[in-house]
Amino acid sequence: MAWIELENITKNFGKVSVIKNLSLQIEKGEFVSILGPSGCGKTTLLRLIAGLEVADKGKINIAGTDVTFSPPNVRKIAMVFQNYALYPHMTVFKNISYPLFIKKIPADEIKQRVNTIADNLKISPLLDRYPQQISGGQQQRVAVARAMIQTPNVFLLDEPLSNLDAMMRIEARGFLKYLLDKIGTTTIYVTHDQSEAMALANRIVVMQNGIIQQVGSPKDIYDKPSNIFVASFVGNPPMNLLQATINSTQVKIGDQYLDIKESITNLRKPLQNGKVYLGIRPEHISIYHEDSKNDGPIVEGEIFVSEPLGFETIITVIVSDQQIKVIKFGGSKNLKPGEKIKLQFKKNKIYIFEFETGYRINEIQGDDYDDH
Amino acid sequence: MKNGFFNSKSGIIIVFLIPAFILIGVFLIFPAFWEFYLSMTNESLMGISAVHPQFVGISNFIDVLTDPSFYNSLVVTFIFVLESAIIGQAGLGMLLSLLTYRKKIFRTLVQVVAVLAWIIPDSVVAYLWIAFLDKNAGTFNNLLALLGLARTNWFYRYPLTTIVIFNIWRGTAFSMLMFSAAFDMIPPSYLEVADVMGVSWWRKFKDIIFPNLKRVFFSDLILITLWTFNVFTPYLLTQGGPGTATEILPIYIYLNAFQNFKIGYGAAISVIVLLINLVLASVYFTLSKEKEGISL
Ligand SMILES: Nc1ncnc2c1ncn2[C@@H]1O[C@H](COP(=O)(O)OP(=O)(O)O)[C@@H](O)[C@H]1O
Ligand SMILES: [Mg+2]
Numbered sequence: 001m002a003w004i005e006l007e008n009i010t011k012n013f014g015k016v017s018v019i020k021n022l023s024l025q026i027e028k029g030e031f032v033s034i035l036g037p038s039g040c041g042k043t044t045l046l047r048l049i050a051g052l053e054v055a056d057k058g059k060i061n062i063a064g065t066d067v068t069f070s071p072p073n074v075r076k077i078a079m080v081f082q083n084y085a086l087y088p089h090m091t092v093f094k095n096i097s098y099p100l101f102i103k104k105i106p107a108d109e110i111k112q113r114v115n116t117i118a119d120n121l122k123i124s125p126l127l128d129r130y131p132q133q134i135s136g137g138q139q140q141r142v143a144v145a146r147a148m149i150q151t152p153n154v155f156l157l158d159e160p161l162s163n164l165d166a167m168m169r170i171e172a173r174g175f176l177k178y179l180l181d182k183i184g185t186t187t188i189y190v191t192h193d194q195s196e197a198m199a200l201a202n203r204i205v206v207m208q209n210g211i212i213q214q215v216g217s218p219k220d221i222y223d224k225p226s227n228i229f230v231a232s233f234v235g236n237p238p239m240n241l242l243q244a245t246i247n248s249t250q251v252k253i254g255d256q257y258l259d260i261k262e263s264i265t266n267l268r269k270p271l272q273n274g275k276v277y278l279g280i281r282p283e284h285i286s287i288y289h290e291d292s293k294n295d296g297p298i299v300e301g302e303i304f305v306s307e308p309l310g311f312e313t314i315i316t317v318i319v320s321d322q323q324i325k326v327i328k329f330g331g332s333k334n335l336k337p338g339e340k341i342k343l344q345f346k347k348n349k350i351y352i353f354e355f356e357t358g359y360r361i362n363e364i365q366g367d368d369y370d371d372h
Numbered sequence: 373m374k375n376g377f378f379n380s381k382s383g384i385i386i387v388f389l390i391p392a393f394i395l396i397g398v399f400l401i402f403p404a405f406w407e408f409y410l411s412m413t414n415e416s417l418m419g420i421s422a423v424h425p426q427f428v429g430i431s432n433f434i435d436v437l438t439d440p441s442f443y444n445s446l447v448v449t450f451i452f453v454l455e456s457a458i459i460g461q462a463g464l465g466m467l468l469s470l471l472t473y474r475k476k477i478f479r480t481l482v483q484v485v486a487v488l489a490w491i492i493p494d495s496v497v498a499y500l501w502i503a504f505l506d507k508n509a510g511t512f513n514n515l516l517a518l519l520g521l522a523r524t525n526w527f528y529r530y531p532l533t534t535i536v537i538f539n540i541w542r543g544t545a546f547s548m549l550m551f552s553a554a555f556d557m558i559p560p561s562y563l564e565v566a567d568v569m570g571v572s573w574w575r576k577f578k579d580i581i582f583p584n585l586k587r588v589f590f591s592d593l594i595l596i597t598l599w600t601f602n603v604f605t606p607y608l609l610t611q612g613g614p615g616t617a618t619e620i621l622p623i624y625i626y627l628n629a630f631q632n633f634k635i636g637y638g639a640a641i642s643v644i645v646l647l648i649n650l651v652l653a654s655v656y657f658t659l660s661k662e663k664e665g666i667s668l
Binding site: 051052071072073074077078079081082083085087088089098099102103146150 | 565
């Protein structure tokens with residue numbers, strides 16, 4: 001039996017259906033990230049697990065106990081809220097120690113445990129301050145410390161980094177990963193930021209409109225997105241999705257024919273009318289020169305704009321009235337808007353999605369990471 | 373020519389504040405000093421001293437402070453304030469806003485009822501209560517009679533309790549509105565974190581809710597204490613009687629100044645009441661400023 005089991009969970013707020021018949025299993029010690037756009041029901045799902053909301057249908061098991069109708073405190077979970085919810089009238093020390101204080105743990109043990117955690121989280125010098133007197137990143141650590149000190153069955157973190165500025169966020173992300181790896185507690189981490197999910201989690205659950213779209217390792221989610229939504233939500237810049245028509249050997253984008261025999265050898269479904277989306281990630285497109293090796297189909301287009309970002313350059317190319325983004329590493333000389341350009345798609349990185357349903361219908365072989 | 377004063381920020385602020393200062397001066401500060409002056413005279417409504425009031429120094433104050441009926445009024449007032457304002461209005465207001473926390477419809481209902489009691493004019497309210505509690509024809513006694521209980525003349529049997537309950541009924545809305553607004557300012561996540569930790573409801577109130585609404589709480593106490601200390605409406609119900617059972621200080625002042633025509637004497641009581649009010653207000657201020665967290 002898995003450590004956390006959600007079985008056919010449904011949750012409505014009035015007429016709004018927020019979680020729709022959702023099932024998920026999480027093993028002990030896993031770091032699972034729930035990823036999805038805002039409003040898709042991530043917070044609601046976390047609150048259901050915490051017991052702050054009660055499901056309309058379904059069952060929740062935590063650590064072998066059915067807690068579907070149990071109040072939050074018996075579930076042995078600890079939650080870090082998006083706004084941290086630190087008590088403004090208590091010092092950092094009192095905030096962190098409060099969960100122990102209300103369990104009537106002796107004062108010297110409290111002191112010792114707070115000090116250990118504060119050391120781990122590098123917030124010892126802040127213990128006498130009030131939350132308003134420390135930075136956002138420090139507040140986030142205090143909130144994590146208050147959760148850790150409860151030694152819970154599972155940590156529930158609701159977008160813990162979203163209140164930080166971009167610089168702080170990356171630093172805090174690394175620290176959080178280091179810390180949670182070290183203590184090894186099962187963690188469910190909610191975020192709308194795909195890079196956070198990719199960087200932190202062992203497993204990612206991609207959600208949209210209260211429905212799980214895909215569950216898998218970060219690599220799986222990235223390499224084998226099961227539908228257009230996942231494909232376009234993960235990756236930055238997102239995957240290019242081009243409207244195309246297809247037959248057994250060729251794809252037609254606008255008036256250009258691409259030879260993609262090798263990408264469509266094993267389609268899962270017979271093609272209906274041939275209308276599909278062709279997906280290709282910006283990092284899997286290269287600029288084709290006469291002397292390039294033949295590594296996949298080639299399209300012609302016109303440069304729309306190029307954005308140098310230092311190490312890499314993002315080039316937007318118009319191909320038969322559709323925009324394609326390309327990541328080019330190195331310099332961006334000779335990439336002037338209006339110029340003609342040839343692009344080569346890496347042949348085993350081409351995705352074919354059914355036009356009507358958005359599901360991927362070609363199988364992706366291999367999991368080589370030999371890019372660039 | 374550019375005028376430095378009117379162009380500076382503080383200059384503008386002062387200009388805009390002048391009307392307010394004038395109003396406060398005319399209607400609050402001046403009467404207070406006038407009251408103080410009167411309290412040192414033997415001014416009265418009739419007789420020679422009405423025309424030529426004489427300066428009598430602190431003799432009015434000595435008279436007040438040696439008058440047993442003043443102490444009776446003081447005690448009645450303190451009981452009245454403690455029971456009807458602090459325990460009644462603030463306590464009940466707190467309870468109601470806690471019970472209706474995040475229960476929108478229920479809260480609206482309770483608030484409508486409470487606010488109605490608060491906004492009806494004094495004289496109408498007095499009439500309603502007299503009609504409600506009338507021994508023979510009153511609704512309340514009719515109800516008791518229906519239940520087989522004895523009819524009671526509430527204004528005679530339990531005069532102070534009656535006006536205490538009256539004042540609770542009349543004023544709870546204000547405290548409830550204040551506290552409810554303050555509750556709504558507390559992020560729900562403060563309490564949800566506590567729920568997850570398994571904090572008892574009493575601890576949640578003591579450690580989380582109360583510290584976050586302490587300022588509002590003491591501001592409310594200041595206001596309702598002073599209002600209740602100075603409220604005159606019970607006169608419409610009991611005229612201070614029977615005997616002196618409900619003779620709260622405002623009624624005592626009124627009776628002395630305008631029924632016994634001793635304006636100077638009444639002014640002296642007013643000055644004493646003013647001082648008591650100042651002391652009470654500063655006690656509350658001190659309490660609300662006190663920094664305090666949980667104690668380990
Ligand atoms: N208490 C509530 N009452 C009504 N609607 C709610 C409530 N909580 C969330 N919702 C709705 O449920 C949907 C999902 O919300 P939420 O779980 O907060 O999404 P996310 O965390 O993914 O941004 C939103 O449309 C939101 O408006
Ligand atoms: Mg959310």
